[in-house]
Amino acid sequence: MRPLVATIDLSAITQNYAVAKRCAPGRQAFAVVKANAYGHGVREVVTALHDLADGFAVACLEEAAEVRALQGEARILLLEGCFDANEYQFAAQLGLDVVVHSEQQAQQLLAATLNRPLNVWLKLDSGMHRLGFNAAQLRDWYGCLSGAEQVAELNLISHFACADERGSEATEHQLEQFLDLLDLDFAQRSLANSAAILTIPAAHMDWLRPGIMLYGATPFADLTAKELGVRPAMSLTAQLIACRDVAVDEVVGYGGSWRAERPSRIGTVSCGYADGYPRHAPAGTPVIVGGHRVALVGRVSMDMLTVDLTDAPDAAIGDAVELWGAQLPVDEVALAAGTIGYELLSKVTARVSRRYCSH
Ligand SMILES: Cc1ncc(COP(=O)(O)O)c(C=O)c1O
Missing domain, CATH: 2.40.37.10 (Lyase, Ornithine Decarboxylase; Chain A, domain 1)
Structure with missing residues (x-):
């Protein structure tokens, strides 16, 4: 047999998840397990986190279905939402939380006939300019989606572009954009990736989204995993x-x-x-x-x-x-x-x- 193996220490992952939770007492955390749990094996990672994780976050429906097969109850967040109108029904059957980042997605959701309503995360483009609504659009869609029959919880999500650069002005600006929307009555809010979990308490909100830190690597150029207190998996x-x-x-x-x-x-x-x-x-x-x-x-x-x-x-x-x-x-x-x-x-x-x- 070829002598090459990736040995994955699952207890490092469960401990690192606990580190994320300790950074933000009282908050919940979606363990980010997209891309085969960052290469570590989604089935094994999700199983190891079974009794621990409040939820899981993935990039697409196929990944969500894999997690759902292992986790009957956990919240599973679809980070990019649905890629076409037909996916909403399947998302509802799987009981997913879906991001809605564009007008097209919002319209498709409102046109969908679902067997149960979905938890919806309206995505704010707070400055990364990759996905999401600007603040004015988001307010409009908040109005349109509040009370819609397809929507259970209506939540707010955004993502940092530079949280790995400590003291970044861009991050401050993104945080302000997010906070400016909190006069709206969202059920849940989520903003923090690993870097923000570890260094920006003001960004913790209700749901954390730790990815790289679960696997024991650092998001920072100037702080090692060891200094952050996470263990390589x-x-x-x-x-x-x-x-x-x-x-x-x-x-x-x-x-x-x-x-x-x-x-x-x-x-x-x-x-x-x-x-x-x-x-x-x-x-x-x-x-x-x-x-x-x-x-x-x-x-x-x-x-x-x-x-x-x-x-x-x-x-x-x-x-x-x-x-x-x-x-x-x-x-x-x-x-x-x-x-x-x-x-x-x-x-x-x-x-x-x-x-x-x-x-
Ligand atoms: C929307 C979103 N949230 C959270 C994460 C997790 O980020 P990290 O691995 O830096 O913790 C990612 C990863 O790319 C993401 O795209």
Whole structure:
């Protein structure tokens, strides 16, 4: 069997959920489990959070149906709402909470014949300019949807663009836009993603929406997961499958892009870009081999990557390699590769077997 596995510590996820809840006592929290629970396996994550989570948030109806099959009662929030008119009926059958972010969605909802009314979250575009109504439109639609037969609760939601930049003026402005609408009598309000849960108490409202923090990574460039008190859930581990010595001026990997400047020992690791390791990770990106931190060298291949073992002379074929996880925060790898932990975690591909544990 190919020695590559993503080990998911489900107790880290339940503990991280508890951290989110402790940040905002008395509030409820939708665990954001879209994109296969950020790559961690939606079924296992939802099952682990079964007795704990107040609700779950997903990106589409297909994801919602998967969660509903495991969770008969929990609230499930469809973050982008329905993509066409036919989806409302199915959403009602599944008993979902739906975002309504556009006139088209609002009109389709009002035209729908539903077997039961839906909890509706009117989305305010408070400054991100991706989805949502401006304040005036939102007030109009509040009026139109209040009391409509298709609507159970009428709620308010918005999303921050820059909550990961501490002290951001844009975030202040977004918060003000949201607060300005609170003269309307919404049943529930939701604004805070992980960054806001952790650092902006004024944004906590009624329902939190923690995503990345559940998985033990940081949304911030200047605060580590450890500093935030969350524990990494996924360790991506492989093995050293080959070792060789290369002389000065020998090159390594596709394109010969890395050249040895000293006599070097090169290790080959059973993980590549078809597993979700970023192909654009540059030489120097950290990798843990047998507990030692070494550097990636040469281009990442589809199924393998190479590391410089010159300063880890005891490393040998069969040694455990951690690409990220308990010993090496995914955020460090992401920083080296010019991306974010979110992308690395959610892009671990289906061919990587997931193993689950609880410590
Ligand atoms: C609308 C919405 N709310 C909450 C989240 C969770 O954000 P985070 O993973 O930064 O906590 C996301 C994630 O992208 C989102 O799109």
